[in-house]
Amino acid sequence: xxxxxxxxxxxxxxxxxxxxxxxxxxxxxxxxxxxxxxxxxxxxxxxxxxxxxxxxxxxxxxxxxxxxxxxxxxxxxxxxxxxxxxxxxxxxxxxxxxxxxxxxxxxxxxxxxxxxxxxxxxxxxxxxxxxxxxxxxxxxxxxxxxxxxxxxxxxxxxxxxxxxxxxxxxxxxxxxxxxxxxxxxxxxxxxxxxxxxxxxxxxxxxxxxxxxxxxxxxxxxxxxxxxxxxxxxxxxxxxxxxxxxxxxxxxxxxxxxxxxxxxxxxxxxxxxxxxxxxxxxxxxxxxxxxxxxxxxxxxxxxxxxxxxxxxxxxxxxxxxxxxxxxxxxxxxxxxxxxxxxxxxxxxxxxxxxxxxxxxxxxxxxxxxxxxxxxxxxxxxxxx
Amino acid sequence: xxxxxxxxxxxxxxxxxxxxxxxxxxxxxxxxxxxxxxxxxxxxxxxxxxxxxxxxxxxxxxxxxxxxxxxxxxxxxxxxxxxxxxxxxxxxxxxxxxxxxxxxxxxxxxxxxxxxxxxxxxxxxxxxxxxxxxxxxxxxxxxxxxxxxxxxxxxxxxxxxxxxxxxxxxxxxxxxxxxxxxxxxxxxxxxxxxxxxxxxxxxxxxxxxxxxxxxxxxxxxxxxxxxxxxxxxxxxxxxxxxxxxxxxxxxxxxxx
Ligand SMILES: Nc1ncnc2c1ncn2[C@@H]1O[C@H](COP(=O)(O)OP(=O)(O)OP(=O)(O)O)[C@@H](O)[C@H]1O
Ligand SMILES: [Mg+2]
Numbered sequence: 001x002x003x004x005x006x007x008x009x010x011x012x013x014x015x016x017x018x019x020x021x022x023x024x025x026x027x028x029x030x031x032x033x034x035x036x037x038x039x040x041x042x043x044x045x046x047x048x049x050x051x052x053x054x055x056x057x058x059x060x061x062x063x064x065x066x067x068x069x070x071x072x073x074x075x076x077x078x079x080x081x082x083x084x085x086x087x088x089x090x091x092x093x094x095x096x097x098x099x100x101x102x103x104x105x106x107x108x109x110x111x112x113x114x115x116x117x118x119x120x121x122x123x124x125x126x127x128x129x130x131x132x133x134x135x136x137x138x139x140x141x142x143x144x145x146x147x148x149x150x151x152x153x154x155x156x157x158x159x160x161x162x163x164x165x166x167x168x169x170x171x172x173x174x175x176x177x178x179x180x181x182x183x184x185x186x187x188x189x190x191x192x193x194x195x196x197x198x199x200x201x202x203x204x205x206x207x208x209x210x211x212x213x214x215x216x217x218x219x220x221x222x223x224x225x226x227x228x229x230x231x232x233x234x235x236x237x238x239x240x241x242x243x244x245x246x247x248x249x250x251x252x253x254x255x256x257x258x259x260x261x262x263x264x265x266x267x268x269x270x271x272x273x274x275x276x277x278x279x280x281x282x283x284x285x286x287x288x289x290x291x292x293x294x295x296x297x298x299x300x301x302x303x304x305x306x307x308x309x310x311x312x313x314x315x316x317x318x319x320x321x322x323x324x325x326x327x328x329x330x331x332x333x334x335x336x337x338x339x340x341x342x343x344x345x346x347x348x349x350x351x352x353x354x355x356x357x358x359x360x361x362x363x364x365x366x367x368x369x370x371x372x373x374x375x376x377x378x379x380x381x382x383x
Numbered sequence: 384x385x386x387x388x389x390x391x392x393x394x395x396x397x398x399x400x401x402x403x404x405x406x407x408x409x410x411x412x413x414x415x416x417x418x419x420x421x422x423x424x425x426x427x428x429x430x431x432x433x434x435x436x437x438x439x440x441x442x443x444x445x446x447x448x449x450x451x452x453x454x455x456x457x458x459x460x461x462x463x464x465x466x467x468x469x470x471x472x473x474x475x476x477x478x479x480x481x482x483x484x485x486x487x488x489x490x491x492x493x494x495x496x497x498x499x500x501x502x503x504x505x506x507x508x509x510x511x512x513x514x515x516x517x518x519x520x521x522x523x524x525x526x527x528x529x530x531x532x533x534x535x536x537x538x539x540x541x542x543x544x545x546x547x548x549x550x551x552x553x554x555x556x557x558x559x560x561x562x563x564x565x566x567x568x569x570x571x572x573x574x575x576x577x578x579x580x581x582x583x584x585x586x587x588x589x590x591x592x593x594x595x596x597x598x599x600x601x602x603x604x605x606x607x608x609x610x611x612x613x614x615x616x617x618x619x620x621x622x623x624x625x626x627x628x629x630x631x632x633x634x635x636x637x638x639x
Contacts, residue, residue: 006508204492204510205503207481211489214478221438221476222549223464223493232501 009198016194016281020187024180030292035183036251037295041288042186043247046193048271048283050240053197054233055269056278057206059213063118063265064105064125068098068238070132070260072245074139077146077255080170084156085148087170087177087185091246098242099235101128106234110227113216125265132257145256170250177250186247190284193240198280200236209233241268263333270340276352285351290336297335300328391416391588392437392557397446399432399612406432407612410446414557414605419579419589421599421620424609425632430592431473433609434559437590438470439463450557461498467556471563473592475542477549479535483526486534487517487548494553517552523578524548525571540567544575551582558582560591564598576601600624608632 005013019026023041027033047069055061075097079090109120132140140146148168170177177185200206211219212226219226249255258264267290275286302325309320327335347354392414399407406429414420422430435441437448439460447456455463469490478486491513496502521527524544529537534545543563550558563579564572572595579602583589593599599606599620606623608616610632616623623629 006506009506199506200503202506202508203503204496204505204507205501207485207489207507208492210481210485211478214480215476218476218478219489220460221440221464221470222490223461223498223553225459225461225498228499 006202009202012280013191013195013198016284017191020190021184023187024183032292032295035179037291039183039186039247039251040291042183042190043244043251044268044271044287044291045190045284046186046247047241047244047268048275048287049190049193049197050237050244051268052237052272052277052279052283053200053240054237055272056283057201057209057213058230058233060110060113060230060234061118061269062109062121062234062237063262063269064109064121064123064128065237065241065268066260066262066264067105067125067128068102068241069245069248069264069268070128070255070257071101072098072242073249073255073259074132074146075242076246076249077148077253078139080148080154080168080249080253081146081152082154084154085168085170086156087172087246087250089156090170090250091189091243094242094246094249095239098245099239101242102235102238103231106231106238110230110234122262122265125260126262129257129260129262132260140255140257142257145254147254170253182251185250189243189247193243194280194284196236196240201280205229205232270336272350273348274340274343274350276350279350279352282350282352289351293335293339294332297328297332298330389416390414391451392590393449394433394437395447395449397433397436397443397448399429399436399441400444405612407436407443410609410612410614412607412614414588414590416588417583417586418604419583419591419602421603421606422590422592422609423594423596423599423606423623427611428609429612430609431561432612434470434561434590434592437463437559438468464493464553464555465498468559469550469553469555469557470559471543471546471550471561473561473565475539475546477534477537477542477546479533481534482530483521483532483534483537483545484514484517484530486545487520487552488513490549491516491552520548520552523551523581525574538566540571543567544571547575547578554587556588558587558589560589560593562592562594564593564595572598 020042023038024033027038032038047065051062051065072094075094076090079093083089083093105121105124109117109124112120133142150168152168154168172185175181200209208219208224208229211224212229216226245259248259271286271290272283273286274289275284276282302321305321305324305328306317309317309324312320325331327338343350349356390413392412394410394412397407397410398405410433422433424430432441436443437455439455439458443456447454449455450466450468453466455466455468478489481489488507488510492502495513518527518530521530524547526541526545526548534542537545543566547560547563564575567575576598579589583602591599591602603620606618606620607614608623608629615632616626616629618626
């Protein structure tokens, strides 16, 4: 273990693991302690961590990562249908297929950088979306989405036992993955992803990626072939998006095209920036916050609002409800957009940057010329 | 022109045009192994362009660059570096977001691991050898006390010293320096001269562009004078100093 992880990393990992595993208790005061929501915390935490390996370390901003998420969902679903209800082969299959997609899309997109790279990834993702939505309906079942049926072949399962009656659900070697089991199953993958992200960030490979973000020209004149570095980061982050997509199908056995839409790609960008680009825990925090508020805001309706504004006189209450109503329920994305604008304008380093500023104000003042651990990872350090 | 025996860098009949501008014409230059070759000339003479052609930043319009029997023209910058050519730029090219120590460790990895290697199962903190080497290098350029500091926060002269350390740690066979002392105090300039003399003793070949004649005359074995993209004189420092054409084109200015 000694050469594998420094004490500081070990502390960080143990702390993170403790929080994740105790979430069912810790989230209770916030009314978030139910398996379905916490499982989404895990899944989107993985998505954001993976995304950050590309965006946070190399600086390449992909606007198409939902494509890999969606590909992972479809691949996992096909594994459930064709092979087995066991979640493990489904996940392996999903990660592999997402990796192949990432390799092809990354290979082409990484020929450009900056805004052109972003637009290429966006274009590829929209192509994947329309393939899923209309072109490849035999594979994706188009608009309706792909789900399991008791008549599915599931060749591996049928080798050993007869198909169970009723609606098939994913499991892990016969163990049910619904409820808290599903949460802990996803939590294990989140912890593994966190470990991987930590390894990469602190390794020479990660330092090369940060070098590419900082000054790609210098990397070339220093003897590095930067293309395979960025491609490796791209494929790793695509595979992690595929993993997240597969895990979502385990809980919610319906794979639909809308998960590949550009809004879904934008959401992971938001999560990462909200939490803090290039930091380790930032993207996870961003993912959790967005999923938490999405859950709360989108459940609000006019009745909830009018009881909230019940202290106002009749006319004013109606105005307040109408205005506030635009920002909740279906309009939740409006609030999200607003939050995003505020963060980018006032706190471009995200929540981690905010925490650091507060820490600096109250804690020991840091020597300005020294590079703090977080600072060296933070994108704002460039300015 | 005859190729001398121990020539390590040969710039052969290089031309470079930018649209109608002849930035380089008829450049033929030979640099001998272990020697320090200075290139001087007024602003806009084409000195930096020449280095850009050598390291593959710009393709020449015609002609070729040969290093140690290998044609560099057409190769990618990272391939040229891996052959043993490193460069200090006129405007420092460093990793502004990384720490000073990381700036120097990164090129050491390029030398040890080559152009591409996925090395993600060891922590940087455990790369003791590379770290020690980088610290020794920072000691040499006088930045060791600030190794944890942010490279972007350094002064221009310090960035230049950092960039020099980044090149030197690769132990290149050929080092190209584009005004390595510009923006430095007299004291730092002298330290840099001493450092460059020290590496010369180790046999590193250098091409150095300088405006500071004090630096040129303390380091160079040979001097080539460029003006308007052409070589107007070449020879030992003393020969060049006495050359009336050079006096006229360049040294007559404020530099001597
Ligand atoms: N990429 C480019 N595109 C167009 N013109 C260029 C380019 N690079 C250099 N030039 C032009 O070529 C000429 C030579 O420039 P160069 O930078 O090589 O001069 P220099 O000798 O290094 O001058 P200085 O002493 O000012 O650094 C200049 O007229 C410059 O404007
Ligand atoms: Mg120049």
